Amino acid sequence: MAGPTRKIVEVLNGKTITPPPIWLMRQAGRYLPEYREVRAAAGSFLDLCYTPDLAVEVTLQPIRRYQFDAAILFSDILVIPDALKRNVRFVQGEGPRMDPIDEAGIAALDGSTMLSHLAPVLETVRRLRLELPPETALIGFCGAPWTVATYMIAGQGTPDQAPARLFAYRYPEAFEKLLALLAEMSAEYLIGQIDAGADVVQIFDSWAGVLGEKEFEEFSIKPVRRIIDIIKAARPNAKVIAFAKGAGMNLKHYRARTGADAIGLDWSVPMSFAQELQKDGPVQGNLDPMRVVAGGKSLDDGIDAILQGLGQGPLIFNLGHGITPQADPQTVAHLVKRVRGSGV
Numbered sequence: 200m201a202g203p204t205r206k207i208v209e210v211l212n213g214k215t216i217t218p219p220p221i222w223l224m225r226q227a228g229r230y231l232p233e234y235r236e237v238r239a240a241a242g243s244f245l246d247l248c249y250t251p252d253l254a255v256e257v258t259l260q261p262i263r264r265y266q267f268d269a270a271i272l273f274s275d276i277l278v279i280p281d282a283l284k285r286n287v288r289f290v291q292g293e294g295p296r297m298d299p300i301d302e303a304g305i306a307a308l309d310g311s312t313m314l315s316h317l318a319p320v321l322e323t324v325r326r327l328r329l330e331l332p333p334e335t336a337l338i339g340f341c342g343a344p345w346t347v348a349t350y351m352i353a354g355q356g357t358p359d360q361a362p363a364r365l366f367a368y369r370y371p372e373a374f375e376k377l378l379a380l381l382a383e384m385s386a387e388y389l390i391g392q393i394d395a396g397a398d399v400v401q402i403f404d405s406w407a408g409v410l411g412e413k414e415f416e417e418f419s420i421k422p423v424r425r426i427i428d429i430i431k432a433a434r435p436n437a438k439v440i441a442f443a444k445g446a447g448m449n450l451k452h453y454r455a456r457t458g459a460d461a462i463g464l465d466w467s468v469p470m471s472f473a474q475e476l477q478k479d480g481p482v483q484g485n486l487d488p489m490r491v492v493a494g495g496k497s498l499d500d501g502i503d504a505i506l507q508g509l510g511q512g513p514l515i516f517n518l519g520h521g522i523t524p525q526a527d528p529q530t531v532a533h534l535v536k537r538v539r540g541s542g543v
């Protein structure tokens with residue numbers, strides 16, 4: 200299908216673009232007053248994710264304000280456990296909750312109704328592609344099996360994912376089955392998003408950083424590789440960004456071993472290592488979201504260091520993790536302007 204070549208897709212094809220294209224993880228969210236307004240009227244957070252009119256609106260809000268080079272579908276990584284009937288809910292001020300799963304629960308998981316449950320999300324993607332400016336890329340996403348499994352096992356977020364690590368050591372067969380099922384479902388779901396109009400998909404492994412070397416290989420790389428293999432076999436032109444937060448030295452072969460087109464970097468990745476990784480392929484990141492909250496010189500210095508260090512190669516400018524609710528929307532405007540070269 201011939202269409203406009205979107206900058207982010209060009210970078211994912213290995214091109215260096217100056218200034219680099221930019222979007223921000225969690226760019227639709229609570230730091231925007233217009234988001235908080237829709238959110239307050241929506242009922243539950245999942246209602247917001249499953250109501251295409253509202254999900255389209257909040258996806259477009261940051262595009263209207265900042266003309267980012269990509270929109271990211273408004274949804275959540277936990278819609279997959281929700282589609283698996285794990286009773287997912289978002290408790291205001293406390294974060295996500297669901298029924299903790301055990302060995303018997305894993306044996307009973309049934310993915311057969313997933314796509315019908317997630318049909319409203321795919322409808323949101325279709326409408327977004329029609330409403331977005333042609334030059335704006337549309338990013339779909341899912342959580343990596345390891346990260347999604349951490350929430351499914353603990354029934355909530357935890358600081359170090361001790362419940363999932365313990366479960367993986369104690370019940371290796373059940374755990375492997377869970378990761379394998381999540382990988383198959385995630386691949387099917389991402390192909391659905393690609394067919395609905397997503398140019399790029401990002402796989403968020405937000406909790407990769409708590410894994411040892413062997414576990415990173417087994418729990419992070421292997422299921423992500425499986426997802427990407429399925430996607431690339433079915434949709435060879437689809438582009439994939441893999442983001443393993445906190446993975447440190449384990450990122451060394453992450454792109455090659457997962458088959459991703461680009462890797463996301465968090466702000467703890469040293470610049471010299473980021474440059475080494477960029478020799479192998481495009482990178483995305485990696486400004487500390489706290490610099491956006493702080494603003495001023497700390498923000499400018501952080502932006503300039505990334506542009507100087509990684510701007511000579513294929514780079515998608517982003518944060519090293521999601522933007523936080525404390526960020527000031529005007530500071531975000533300054534960030535975008537500075538990256539695009541008309542700031543200061």
Ligand SMILES: Cc1c2[nH]c(c1CCC(=O)O)Cc1[nH]c(c(CCC(=O)O)c1C)Cc1[nH]c(c(CCC(=O)O)c1C)Cc1[nH]c(c(C)c1CCC(=O)O)C2
Nearest residue numbers: 224225226227228271272273274275276294295403405521
């Ligand atoms: C681990 C994870 C989750 N969700 C996500 C991840 C991976 C990335 C990361 O590590 O941040 C991914 C996510 N969540 C959301 C998006 C939307 C798209 C975007 O980036 O703008 C994306 C890409 C919306 C959301 N997802 C959530 C909100 C806030 C809920 C609200 O508005 O009430 C938003 C805008 C809720 C959510 N969802 C999740 C948590 C832990 C929470 C609660 C913590 C919090 O409130 O920030 C799970």
